[in-house]
Amino acid sequence: MMNLQTVRKYFKEHFNGEGSVYASPGRVNLIGEHTDYNGSFVFPGAIDKGMIAEIRKNGTDKVRAYAIDLDESAEFGLNEEDVPAQQWAKYIFGVCREIQKRGGQLEGFDTAFAGDVPLGAGMSSSAALESTYAFALNDMFNLGIDKFELARIGQSTEHNYVGVKCGIMDQFASIFGKAGHLIRLDTKSMEYDYFPFDPKGYKLVLLDTVVKHELASSAYNKRRESCETAARTIHDNGNPEVEFLRDATIEQLDAVKDKISEEDYMRAKYVIEETQRVYDVSEALEKGDYETVGDRMYKTHDGMSRLYEVSCEELDFLNEEAKKHGVTGSRVMGGGFGGCTINLVKEELYDSFIEEAKKSFKEKYGHEPKVYDVVISDGARKVE
Known part of the structure; x- marks a missing residue:
């Protein structure tokens, strides 16, 4: 996982002080490919690579975000018309908006994030980013949103703010992952089971x-x-x-x-x-x-x-x-x-x-x- 010290260092430099740190993983899918839109099963597992973010409330109605890997900053409000220009910032903005649409009360925060999920390799770096913020904001603002809804918030972010009509598997795996286990998810009923995956040797x-x-x-x-x-x-x-x-x-x-x-x-x-x-x-x-x-x-x-x-x-x-x-x-x-x-x-x-x-x-x-x-x-x- 991305170096915690690195994220803390950049957060301190940019925002002077410290916040809470959250992480979410990317995923692999062992079997069950092109099955999700056919109402069938997928078999993902969370992996030891992902996104890590430090976050702290800032007492304003603005989000100030810093993408460590890109060395880029963004600042945006929490209303629909405040959508940021940068593609990466749209993920964070989208998560905030989807939480608000579900009745979650948010306020401004400062955040710095980085990741070690290889981009474009099919390990869902975007779902890792969405899940990090959905999980973090739910925790920090005591919103009481259940894990399924956190996964759906990530999926809705893709649909409504990124323009990708993805299924639920990536966000689901990122939120529900469990060490030493794969998850068999029935995409029709949304029932899921953990299966042991600990291949010694x-x-x-x-x-x-x-x-x-x-x-x-x-x-x-x-x-x-x-x-x-x-x-x-x-x-x-x-x-x-x-x-x-x-x-x-x-x-x-x-x-x-x-x-x-x-x-x-x-x-x-x-x-x-x-x-x-x-x-x-x-x-x-x-x-x-x-x-x-x-x-x-x-x-x-x-x-x-x-x-x-x-x-x-x-x-x-x-x-x-x-x-x-x-x-x-x-x-x-x-x-x-x-x-x-x-x-x-x-x-x-x-x-x-x-x-x-x-x-x-x-x-x-x-x-x-x-x-x-x-x-x-x-x-x-x-x-x-």
């Missing part, structure tokens, strides 16, 4: 391709439409219980194969199979069976690459490298079209795998992938 590591192909948002919307079309067609084919693809079986999908496009069929097949993989992984985690977990990760990658078509050449290359070096499980993590693979690696294979993957990736693509080791950790909290 294994490491969890992300390899970042450092590429982002410019397909993401239009491609995402197209896939969403495909899934909705398939679910509607199954529903109308005498299956009234099918509201989302998570409610459907492969047999029901096969029965409407001639009524939908081949593309819609492939997308739907991936989602239905991915839902089953989440169940398989749940069972495997309860038994401490990480070989099965790894096998399902590879199958998810295959599905995302072949059926959902959201992988890319660089991600497929890293997935093949993982197979070649005996890595237990590997798959593309996140929306796709670039970003990271998440890998479950036996400790004794770790060094050779990382070394070889970096070398062969550089030979082919001219740069090394970035490497991030992650440990499953606690969610939003007061530090001191």
Whole structure:
């Protein structure tokens, strides 16, 4: 986690004195990808990288914020028309506004923050930032907002102030994270369960391709439409219980194969199979069976690459490298079209795998992938 002393030092320099310190983590998602908008499951865990902020009430009606990593300051009021110009400040402003819309009484405060969640690597630095402030303001102003609502405040901030129509998973994981546990969240009912994740003898590591192909948002919307079309067609084919693809079986999908496009069929097949993989992984985690977990990760990658078509050449290359070096499980993590693979690696294979993957990736693509080791950790909290 970002150095506490650093944040304290900058806060003191900028605002003369000290406040309270809060932190929230980024997240990884072990399995359950492109399932959230299909009413299915996701399986995230909070990680040991995140955002940390020092905050103190300042007795005014203005927020004065300093972004340590960017060396930028912003000052803004708490009314709708006070929206700040800087993108990063919009996250803090949005959280304040969403709290106020829910009846929370806020006043001005000073804050400095920094983070060590790699930006653009799919570990949700923005959710970590939102969760830090939602948690902190709730605590400091004694607002009594429950944890679910804190996650929704972060999600609404994305929707209303950042312009990203995200699901709830990132903020949920950041608020509800628990060391040594992954969370299986049912995005339809919002019920959740903690599953033990303490793979003795294994490491969890992300390899970042450092590429982002410019397909993401239009491609995402197209896939969403495909899934909705398939679910509607199954529903109308005498299956009234099918509201989302998570409610459907492969047999029901096969029965409407001639009524939908081949593309819609492939997308739907991936989602239905991915839902089953989440169940398989749940069972495997309860038994401490990480070989099965790894096998399902590879199958998810295959599905995302072949059926959902959201992988890319660089991600497929890293997935093949993982197979070649005996890595237990590997798959593309996140929306796709670039970003990271998440890998479950036996400790004794770790060094050779990382070394070889970096070398062969550089030979082919001219740069090394970035490497991030992650440990499953606690969610939003007061530090001191």
